[in-house]
Amino acid sequence: MIVLGTVGLVFVLVQRMSTAGGEVALPPTSLGQPAGTRLLSVAAAEGRFAVLVARPDGTERLLLLDAGRGRVVGELRAAE
Secondary structure, eight states: OHHHHHHHHHHHHHHHHHHHHOOOOOOOOOOOOOTTOEEEEEEEETTEEEEEEEOTTSOEEEEEEETTTTEEEEEEESOO
């Protein structure tokens, strides 16, 4: 449930940014994270979005989303 809210928030942010700057809006998508994942921050960077999430197990991950395709194209973790 929280993941869907996170995706919705990311989608709204992208839509607002795309209206102002003429960029392509990110289509609705799933971040593929477990239920209970929380969105900590979102930042745009050269056609991609970096989304910092906190997972229910206490780990944090930085997900890289391709703005054109609307899918996760990379993931960074501090530790395994």
